[in-house]
Amino acid sequence: MSLTALAATLLLSQAAVTAAPATPLNDRIDVAYTELSSGNAQAAVSKLETSSAAKSEDPATLINLGAAYAANGQTEKALVAYRAAVASSDRYDLQLADGSWVDSRAAARLALNNLLRTTARASR
Numbered sequence: 001m002s003l004t005a006l007a008a009t010l011l012l013s014q015a016a017v018t019a020a021p022a023t024p025l026n027d028r029i030d031v032a033y034t035e036l037s038s039g040n041a042q043a044a045v046s047k048l049e050t051s052s053a054a055k056s057e058d059p060a061t062l063i064n065l066g067a068a069y070a071a072n073g074q075t076e077k078a079l080v081a082y083r084a085a086v087a088s089s090d091r092y093d094l095q096l097a098d099g100s101w102v103d104s105r106a107a108a109r110l111a112l113n114n115l116l117r118t119t120a121r122a123s124r
Contacts, residue, residue, distance in 0.1 A: 036067055042068075048068060
């Protein structure tokens with residue numbers, strides 16, 4: 001288990017956690033951070049689906065795919081992506097927006113729980 005294999009910054013939004021690499025992606029997977037941080041969730045979905053992110057085991061990629069799906073109202077797909085991030089055998093530390101560091105599984109659980117809470121409120 002590598003806890004520092006990839007450093008990423010998480011931006012917390014109402015129902016999603018978005019992961020972004022803290023180092024250049026020149027030799028890494030593009031996790032569509034630019035698209036998500038600019039509010040273009042559909043472009044993020046397109047980029048991540050085209051790059052086979054849905055089959056990825058990379059937690060940051062899966063978290064961002066979940067965030068993009070959630071922003072597009074595709075709750076079931078978002079839940080699948082977040083659950084895959086929680087279950088991923090890949091693990092590393094991610095930095096949260098408040099500056100704290102957390103294991104990628106904990107970040108994925110946070111994203112999943114945020115979405116479940118938002119979905120529960122919407123169904124009331």
